[in-house]
Amino acid sequence: MSDYVVKLSDQGTVAVDDTILVKGVQAAAGSRILEGFRPLFSAEAVTRLEKKGYVVSGKTQVGEFGLDLVGEFSYYADKEEELTGAAAGLVSRGAVKAALGVDLNGAPRRAAALSGVDFLKPTYGTVSRYGVISCAASGEQIGVYAGNVESIGEIMGVIAGHDGKDGTSLREESYDYRTDLAVRGKKVCIVRELLDRADGEVRGRVEAYGEKLRKNGAAVEEVSCDLFETANTAWQILMDAETCNNVSRYDGVKFGHRAAEYKNIDELYVNTRTEGFNFLTKAVILYGSDVLSKGRYEDCYGKSLKVRRVVAERFAELMKDYDAVLAPACGKAAYKAYDIRDAFETVFQESVFTSVPNLTGIPALACGGVQLMGKALNESVLLSLAGSVERAGGSL
Amino acid sequence: MRYEMVVGLETHVELSTNSKIFCSCGGHSAAKEPNDCVCPACCGMPGMLPVMNKRVVELAVTAGLMLNCEISRYTTFDKKNYYYPDLPCSYQITQLNHPICTNGCVTLKTTSGERDIHIKQIHMEEDAGKLVHVGKASYIDFNRTSVPLIEIVTQPDFRSAEEVLVYLNKLKTMFRSGGISECEEGAMRCDVNVSVRPEGSTEFGVRTEIKNMASFESIERAIRYEVQRHIDAIEFETEELVQETRRFDEASGKTFAMRNKETAADYRYFPDANLMPVIIDEEWLEEIKAKMPAAIDEKADYYREAGISEKEIDMLIHNHNAGELLDRVVALGCDAKGAAGWILTDCAGILRKNGKLLGDLELGAKDLAAIIKMVDDGRVNRMSGRKILTAVMETGVDPAAYCRENALDAQADRATVERVIDTVLNENAKALEDYRNGKVKAKQALFGACMKALKNTADTALIRELLDERLSQC
Numbered sequence: 058m059s060d061y062v063v064k065l066s067d068q069g070t071v072a073v074d075d076t077i078l079v080k081g082v083q084a085a086a087g088s089r090i091l092e093g094f095r096p097l098f099s100a101e102a103v104t105r106l107e108k109k110g111y112v113v114s115g116k117t118q119v120g121e122f123g124l125d126l127v128g129e130f131s132y133y134a135d136k137e138e139e140l141t142g143a144a145a146g147l148v149s150r151g152a153v154k155a156a157l158g159v160d161l162n163g164a165p166r167r168a169a170a171l172s173g174v175d176f177l178k179p180t181y182g183t184v185s186r187y188g189v190i191s192c193a194a195s196g197e198q199i200g201v202y203a204g205n206v207e208s209i210g211e212i213m214g215v216i217a218g219h220d221g222k223d224g225t226s227l228r229e230e231s232y233d234y235r236t237d238l239a240v241r242g243k244k245v246c247i248v249r250e251l252l253d254r255a256d257g258e259v260r261g262r263v264e265a266y267g268e269k270l271r272k273n274g275a276a277v278e279e280v281s282c283d284l285f286e287t288a289n290t291a292w293q294i295l296m297d298a299e300t301c302n303n304v305s306r307y308d309g310v311k312f313g314h315r316a317a318e319y320k321n322i323d324e325l326y327v328n329t330r331t332e333g334f335n336f337l338t339k340a341v342i343l344y345g346s347d348v349l350s351k352g353r354y355e356d357c358y359g360k361s362l363k364v365r366r367v368v369a370e371r372f373a374e375l376m377k378d379y380d381a382v383l384a385p386a387c388g389k390a391a392y393k394a395y396d397i398r399d400a401f402e403t404v405f406q407e408s409v410f411t412s413v414p415n416l417t418g419i420p421a422l423a424c425g426g427v428q429l430m431g432k433a434l435n436e437s438v439l440l441s442l443a444g445s446v447e448r449a450g451g452s453l
Numbered sequence: 454m455r456y457e458m459v460v461g462l463e464t465h466v467e468l469s470t471n472s473k474i475f476c477s478c479g480g481h482s483a484a485k486e487p488n489d490c491v492c493p494a495c496c497g498m499p500g501m502l503p504v505m506n507k508r509v510v511e512l513a514v515t516a517g518l519m520l521n522c523e524i525s526r527y528t529t530f531d532k533k534n535y536y537y538p539d540l541p542c543s544y545q546i547t548q549l550n551h552p553i554c555t556n557g558c559v560t561l562k563t564t565s566g567e568r569d570i571h572i573k574q575i576h577m578e579e580d581a582g583k584l585v586h587v588g589k590a591s592y593i594d595f596n597r598t599s600v601p602l603i604e605i606v607t608q609p610d611f612r613s614a615e616e617v618l619v620y621l622n623k624l625k626t627m628f629r630s631g632g633i634s635e636c637e638e639g640a641m642r643c644d645v646n647v648s649v650r651p652e653g654s655t656e657f658g659v660r661t662e663i664k665n666m667a668s669f670e671s672i673e674r675a676i677r678y679e680v681q682r683h684i685d686a687i688e689f690e691t692e693e694l695v696q697e698t699r700r701f702d703e704a705s706g707k708t709f710a711m712r713n714k715e716t717a718a719d720y721r722y723f724p725d726a727n728l729m730p731v732i733i734d735e736e737w738l739e740e741i742k743a744k745m746p747a748a749i750d751e752k753a754d755y756y757r758e759a760g761i762s763e764k765e766i767d768m769l770i771h772n773h774n775a776g777e778l779l780d781r782v783v784a785l786g787c788d789a790k791g792a793a794g795w796i797l798t799d800c801a802g803i804l805r806k807n808g809k810l811l812g813d814l815e816l817g818a819k820d821l822a823a824i825i826k827m828v829d830d831g832r833v834n835r836m837s838g839r840k841i842l843t844a845v846m847e848t849g850v851d852p853a854a855y856c857r858e859n860a861l862d863a864q865a866d867r868a869t870v871e872r873v874i875d876t877v878l879n880e881n882a883k884a885l886e887d888y889r890n891g892k893v894k895a896k897q898a899l900f901g902a903c904m905k906a907l908k909n910t911a912d913t914a915l916i917r918e919l920l921d922e923r924l925s926q927c
């Protein structure tokens with residue numbers, strides 16, 4: 058299988074995933090519905106990298122609209138037995154220094170954890186979403202894959218910052234991506250409920266990582282926190298609703314795929330979308346459409362917005378006592394190929410580990426096969442904790 | 454039994470902004486060809502994000518203030534979902550939960566007295582594009598997509614078609630004078646809710662909605678037709694009334710039920726996460742208020758008191774440029790009635806001669822005030838004043854300098870004028886003879902000859918006075 062949908066340069070230093078626009082280069086977000094779509098402009102993050110001399114190596118494979126586990130359901134990629142994620146694979150083989158990915162529902166964090174590389178999903182609003190093929194505006198965010206936290210800090214320093222073209226972009230003067238803050242005295246908690254959801258190998262990894270942090274001077278302890286299940290349900294509802302709405306523009310009228318056979322406008326819509334979307338996206342569209350419908354809205358979408366506020370408050374409460382949460386990034390140590398008809402449920406189950414950062418905007422770092430979550434704009438704490446482990450050496 | 458109609462209005466008004474509501478494309482009025490004013494954002498391409506046009510908020514707030522509304526300090530946007538090829542994103546950005554203005558009221562003066570119409574809310578939204586059908590093919594023109602609109606929703610307070618027309622004309626006049634909308638053909642579109650009930654009843658009857666009418670005439674015809682249809686249905690049981698959406702057919706003058714499919718949609722409204730809530734703080738609100746023109750009623754009363762005619766008042770209110778120039782010239786100390794004459798007669802005449810309209814007027818208030826003062830002080834006569842005005846408007850010269858260079862202010866004294874009159878009468882024996890024989894026109898010719906000989910250096914009133922005196926002696 059090729060890691061790239063479109064390869065641009067052998068000398069490239071940074072790969073970008075197929076949901077991020079590069080001017081003139083097909084951007085299809087892994088979907089047939091956008092086949093042949095060539096954007097008229099580049100994403101702000103890409104423009105900022107190119108201005109600093111970074112060369113884009115190409116567009117990496119992603120699962121259709123980033124909705125799957127790690128990129129297994131792309132229209133442009135062949136089926137594999139072992140699922141890992143294209144961008145994470147390129148970084149782990151050293152083919153590029155770093156890669157940009159869009160974290161919509163944890164796929165890049167899971168992919169990084171499986172490949173043993175790092176992926177930072179930064180605080181919502183720090184990197185412009187201008188030029189992202191958007192699904193869920195309220196929680197998706199561009200992040201960085203790299204082999205070590207220093208490289209992540211370097212790339213984040215280039216792409217983060219206010220952008221007037223994105224109304225949700227934060228107006229902070231500067232951001233802190235240092236990787237060498239003192240670890241001694243930092244407090245980290247492991248959430249028991251998340252640990253219990255993971256398989257034995259993953260649990261072992263989390264415990265081993267906690268041990269390394271302890272050795273480097275951090276205080277690590279187990280806590281009980283029942284937020285994650287509810288937060289996951291709320292995020293899946295919000296994400297499906299927003300995705301259903303955002304992909305509704307792909308109708309065969311203006312660009313991308315159009316069905317060959319149709320007799321009227323309704324058939325043009327139905328045939329195009331039937332051919333253009335995969336089973337998982339269709340499930341998301343149906344579910345998203347349902348939770349926004351009359352009679353269901355208050356109990357589903359409306360309630361999820363309230364849950365988002367409550368989760369943010371209660372997570373902030375937890376973080377008064379801790380600097381970071383140490384958790385699995387995915388429930389299994391490896392993913393095997395599976396039927397797309399099971400994807401909606403499978404992704405839902407696995408997202409319990411990743412949803413809180415998407416729902417509330419806090420930063421999360423996949424590192425060493427596990428995940429650290431932190432307070433908004435506190436990326437430097439996560440990078441420093443992971444940095445202390447990376448610099449101490451010794452692989453998993 | 455006597456029936457009373459109960460009507461509510463939803464009026465969509467296109468705002469006069471330089472750019473669209475969420476992107477920097479010019480408005481569709483700038484477009485010459487289809488799809489002239491489009492960009493990836495207003496074509497629905499992925500990757501683009503909506504960026505709020507501040508001017509739209511300011512104009513919507515101004516409209517709300519004019520209609521005595523409460524202005525929301527926190528206002529948000531929602532997405533309304535439906536599929537149609539002229540809607541590039543398959544959703545329209547509008548306001549459902551926190552509209553910008555609520556609870557307004559406007560007083561109408563109708564033939565049956567004053568009536569208060571309550572405004573439920575005003576919200577901001579984007580327009581859709583346009584389909585063009587050529588033979589069997591359909592094309593899409595996106596020039597109109599994302600053009601900013603406000604929708605003004607009234608309570609069901611109208612009791613006659615006349616009230617509806619007075620209301621719409623009042624909106625039109627207000628919005629033009631306030632720079633909110635040009636309200637040209639098609640820039641104001643109405644949905645009308647109609648029901649009827651026995652006079653004196655407080656219950657509401659079955660309500661129907663007539664969609665999307667652009668001309669005031671159609672709105673009036675549609676209301677009259679629909680009210681009669683309701684009365685007939687109740688009185689003579691001609692049909693059973695159902696709550697439904699209807700369209701008005703211009704040709705037949707009738708309304709028809711729209712297919713259920715077009716109306717039964719669930720729009721699945723939900724908040725737009727790309728647009729942060731707009732916060733209108735005290736400072737911004739004061740800024741908008743300071744920029745607002747005086748209320749039209751107040752303004753008309755002020756003009757009336759100054760002795761300006763109703764026809765001129767109408768022109769001043771409908772011509773934002775002219776009204777503003779008058780206010781500024783008055784502020785510089787000129788008499789309002791006199792200045793109105795200068796603007797509406799002299800300036801308008803000069804513009805017409807150059808193939809322009811009053812709306813094209815571009816004249817500095819200081820220049821006009823200087824000219825009016827020269828004439829009022831008797832330093833130049835009315836005719837020279839107009840000559841200076843012409844020069845200023847056509848070439849932009851300074852009025853005082855032009856007057857000096859062309860020796861227009863060298864005022865001839867009484868003796869000089871008498872001497873010139875004598876010379877003219879001697880040289881125009883034929884005209885004098887005609888005048889004596891009762892030809893009134895001949896006097897005008899003699900006056901003209903005097904003016905010419907004096908090269909506009911004398912006060913016209915003085916010439917007239919002395920010429921009359923001299924002729925009465927002949």
Ligand SMILES: [Zn+2]
Nearest residue numbers: 476478492495
């Ligand atoms: Zn545009």
